[in-house]
Amino acid sequence: MKPGMKIGQIATIEVEVTPDMFASFGGTLVHPAYSTASMVQHMEWASRMVLLPFLEEDEEGMGAAVTIKHIAPSTAGASIKVTATLSDISGNLIFTQVEASNEKGLIGVGKIKQVVLPKKKIHHLLNS
Numbered sequence: 001m002k003p004g005m006k007i008g009q010i011a012t013i014e015v016e017v018t019p020d021m022f023a024s025f026g027g028t029l030v031h032p033a034y035s036t037a038s039m040v041q042h043m044e045w046a047s048r049m050v051l052l053p054f055l056e057e058d059e060e061g062m063g064a065a066v067t068i069k070h071i072a073p074s075t076a077g078a079s080i081k082v083t084a085t086l087s088d089i090s091g092n093l094i095f096t097q098v099e100a101s102n103e104k105g106l107i108g109v110g111k112i113k114q115v116v117l118p119k120k121k122i123h124h125l126l127n128s
Contacts, residue, residue, distance in 0.1 A: 001092075001116055002054045009086040011049030015042060017078045034074035039082075039108050040066055043098040046084035047112040051094055060122055061094065061114045068098075068110035078102045084112065092116040 015021075023035035044063055051061045074080060081101050088095040093115055100108035 001059065002056060005051075005054045005086065005089060005094075007086055007088065009050055010083060011046050012081060012083045013042060013046045013049065015080050015082070017074050017076050017080060019076060022076075032076060034078065034080065034107070036068065036070045036108075039070060039080075039100050040068055040110075042080065042082045043068065043084065043100065043108070043110060044112055046082045046098060047094075047096040047114060050084050050086050050096055051114055051116070055116065058119055059116050060119050061116050062122060063112070064093070064115045065113035066110065068108060070108050072102075072104070072107040074102045074107055080107070087111075 017034045019032070021034050021038040022032050023030040023037075044066065048061060055061065079102060082098065084096040084098045086094070087097045093113060096112045098108075098110045098112055099106060
């Protein structure tokens with residue numbers, strides 16, 4: 001990894017809830033609200049944004065663990081802001097605290113763990 005990564009660094013993404021983010025399984029709509037799966041994806045995306053500037057050409061980050069609590073619903077058109085804050089670095093392990101909020105307040109919290117590996121190792125893992 002490139003030098004300069006520091007605890008407390010923040011990355012934020014903003015999305016608007018659309019029907020493709022609704023809770024559904026097997027193509028069947030469960031309810032017209034922002035799904036936990038979509039929230040996890042956005043939390044992982046924000047966490048990745050923290051890591052990206054520090055990856056070397058031959059490195060890649062992979063998700064290693066996700067712990068999320070979905071607190072409140074959001075309906076179509078809601079503006080979602082997801083923030084990832086670098087909370088720990090342990091060798092090639094990167095940890096972020098994540099929060100999601102809408103216009104009414106906090107809707108989700110959690111932790112994301114990423115591991116940084118050489119691209120060659122990832123390729124080997126995926127093809128063995």
